[in-house]
Amino acid sequence: MPTTRLTIISVIVAVAALVLVFELLRRRRLREKYAVIWVLISLATVVLAAFPTLLRDAAHLVGIQTPSNLLFFGSVLVLFAVSLQLSREVGLLEEQSRRLAEEVGALHLRVEELEKKQQAAERGSETGRPTPGSEAQSSRRTSAQ
Amino acid sequence: MAPAADRRVALPGTGELLIVMPALNEQDSVARVVREVRAAQPDADVLVVDDGSTDATAERAAAAGAQVMRLPFNLGVGGAMRAAYRWARDRGYRQVIQVDADGQHDAAELETLLAVQAADPSIDIVIGSRFAGKGDYPVRGPRRWAMRMLSVALTSIVGTDVTDPTSGFRLVNRRALALWAEHYPEEYLGDTVEALVMAHRAGLTMRQVPVVMRVRETGRASTNPVRSAVYLLRVIVAIGLAMVRRPPRGGDS
Ligand SMILES: Nc1nc2c(ncn2[C@@H]2O[C@H](COP(=O)(O)OP(=O)(O)O)[C@@H](O)[C@H]2O)c(=O)[nH]1
Ligand SMILES: [Mg+2]
Numbered sequence: 001m002p003t004t005r006l007t008i009i010s011v012i013v014a015v016a017a018l019v020l021v022f023e024l025l026r027r028r029r030l031r032e033k034y035a036v037i038w039v040l041i042s043l044a045t046v047v048l049a050a051f052p053t054l055l056r057d058a059a060h061l062v063g064i065q066t067p068s069n070l071l072f073f074g075s076v077l078v079l080f081a082v083s084l085q086l087s088r089e090v091g092l093l094e095e096q097s098r099r100l101a102e103e104v105g106a107l108h109l110r111v112e113e114l115e116k117k118q119q120a121a122e123r124g125s126e127t128g129r130p131t132p133g134s135e136a137q138s139s140r141r142t143s144a145q
Numbered sequence: 146m147a148p149a150a151d152r153r154v155a156l157p158g159t160g161e162l163l164i165v166m167p168a169l170n171e172q173d174s175v176a177r178v179v180r181e182v183r184a185a186q187p188d189a190d191v192l193v194v195d196d197g198s199t200d201a202t203a204e205r206a207a208a209a210g211a212q213v214m215r216l217p218f219n220l221g222v223g224g225a226m227r228a229a230y231r232w233a234r235d236r237g238y239r240q241v242i243q244v245d246a247d248g249q250h251d252a253a254e255l256e257t258l259l260a261v262q263a264a265d266p267s268i269d270i271v272i273g274s275r276f277a278g279k280g281d282y283p284v285r286g287p288r289r290w291a292m293r294m295l296s297v298a299l300t301s302i303v304g305t306d307v308t309d310p311t312s313g314f315r316l317v318n319r320r321a322l323a324l325w326a327e328h329y330p331e332e333y334l335g336d337t338v339e340a341l342v343m344a345h346r347a348g349l350t351m352r353q354v355p356v357v358m359r360v361r362e363t364g365r366a367s368t369n370p371v372r373s374a375v376y377l378l379r380v381i382v383a384i385g386l387a388m389v390r391r392p393p394r395g396g397d398s
Contacts, residue, residue, distance in 0.1 A: 098220055098331065102228035105194070105216040109232070113212075 003052065010049035018042040041078060162189040163238040164255070166211070167225040167313075168246035172200040175246045179209035182244060185252035192232065193246065194225040202246075222313070223336035227329035230317075234326040242316045250314045254356040258316040261354050269321040269349040270341070272307065273314035273356035287373035291380045298384045299338060303345040306353055311337045314356060321349050328393040334383040342387040 021038045024030040030038065048055055048071070059067040164182050168175050179191055193206040196216035203213045214228060226243060233241045242258060244250045254273060261271045276296075292311065299307045311334065317325065324347050330339040344351065 098224050101196075101216050101218060101220055102224060102231065105196075105214045105228050106232050106235075109212060109214045 007049065007052060011046065014042065014045040014049040018046055037082065160188065160190050161239045162186065162259075163229075163233045163236070163241045164189050164191045165226065165229040165233070165241055165243050166191070166193045166206075166246040167222045167229070167243070168193050168195050168198065168202050168206065169219070170198045170200050170202060171246040172198070172202045172205055174248040175202050176205040176209040178244070178246055178248050178250075178252070179206055179211045181252035182255065183210055185255055189242075190238075192229055194229050196220045196225050206246075221331055221333070221336070223329055223331035223340075226336060227325065227331070230322055230326040230329060234319075234322050238322070240316060240318055241322060243313055245313050249358050249360070251357055251359065254314070257354055257356055258314070261352055262316060262318060265352075266318075267350060268352045269318050270344055270351035271316040272309065272312050272341075272351060272353040273316075273358075274307075274309035274312055274353040275356060275358040276308040287370065287377055291373070291377040294377075295338060295380050295384065299341060302342055302388070303351060305351060307341065307351075308353065310341070313337065314358070324349065324393075330387075332383070332386070334379055335386070338380075338383045339387040339390070343392060346392040 021030070021035075021042050025035050025039075055067045055071060059065075059070040062070065064070045164186060166175070166178065175193065179193065182189070182191055191211040192214060193203070193211045194214045194216065195203045195206070197219040203215055207213045214232065216225065216228060220228070230241065240259070240262070242255060244255070250273070258271045258273055262268055292309075295310045296308050299310045321344055324344060325340065328343060330336055330343070332339070341351065
């Protein structure tokens with residue numbers, strides 16, 4: 001039967017995909033929340049590859065003439081869901097990194113200010129009195145508070 | 146230590162007015178604009194937000210007497226402004242004015258914006274508009290239609306004339322600051338257009354005032370047909386997004 005060869009090839013590919021997913025999981029490259037979906041998808045692929053008749057029966061059940069069309073339909077649906085979810089996550093991550101960048105900018109500025117203030121204070125204690133500029137400024141600032 | 150002793154020591158601002166300039170690669174103009182603004186508003190603090198300039202923008206701004214906030218990578222005008230608004234809110238500034246660093250905005254017009262809010266403190270956002278009658282600012286072709294369209298749409302949404310929706314010359318008070326410090330759209334055009342829609346939905350009031358703007362002097366000018374067409378498309382997207390997006394929850398205004 002010519003389909004045996006095809007079955008063997010597709011099982012090999014599907015198993016390879018499953019191994020890849022497990023390997024990524026094992027190396028902690030895949031977060032738990034994505035792990036489940038990928039394990040399920042690759043398991044399903046292995047099963048379908050090993051038992052092509054399953055696909056035929058399922059297609060028959062929902063009334064699709066050509067079994068491969070059911071496969072395509074299913075894959076497109078799954079991929080759509082997965083990539084939509086990923087887009088969402090990327091947006092979230094981008095927002096978080098933007099917030100962080102903004103925080104970093106603000107913190108930088110605060111540190112610079114503190115350093116300047118400290119330098120001014122050190123200069124002040126060296127000469128025994130605050131530098132005229134910094135004293136005038138700090139009193140103006142505090143009174144404004 | 147002698148030469149350092151007379152250097153101006155910048156201390157945390159707790160002032161009334163903060164003037165913010167988002168600046169990206171504006172080394173040819175930023176120092177002059179900072180000096181003009183400081184001369185026009187001596188009591189105000191000036192903050193330049195530089196996110197990833199590859200030239201001497203930050204150094205020159207600092208040398209001209211501005212505080213410079215450097216962001217680790219480019220966030221666009223929207224990100225720069227949100228960072229600045231958060232800074233201003235945390236420091237307790239009462240008013241914040243956004244000014245372009247490219248010299249398009251006239252420092253003398255700062256007073257025009259302030260006067261509007263001084264006359265009517267219930268106005269939260271004052272927009273400096275270059276198309277509202279004062280001066281003549283040349284914009285032609287598709288870009289002009291796009292701006293017109295944007296203006297008509299925005300005016301009908303917020304219920305008050307907004308003839309220059311993309312104006313980056315704006316004054317906000319504490320109420321608007323509280324909103325924009327947390328929620329400020331970062332997308333292209335979002336920083337100007339969607340921000341106003343958001344503010345309107347949050348119950349803030351706005352008013353535009355005619356100002357004179359200069360034509361861009363240094364740096365890149367952005368006019369060619371393809372860019373203009375893309376601009377028009379993005380305008381449509383921006384309006385669409387602003388319309389369908391849910392207003393931010395928990396706006397702390
Ligand atoms: N921080 C920051 N500033 C920017 C960025 N892009 C533009 N700007 C600044 O925003 C201001 C307005 O930009 P401009 O290109 O003149 O916009 P236009 O006046 O609407 O054409 C200028 O001061 C620019 O330097 C950016 O990505 N980050
Ligand atoms: Mg400009």
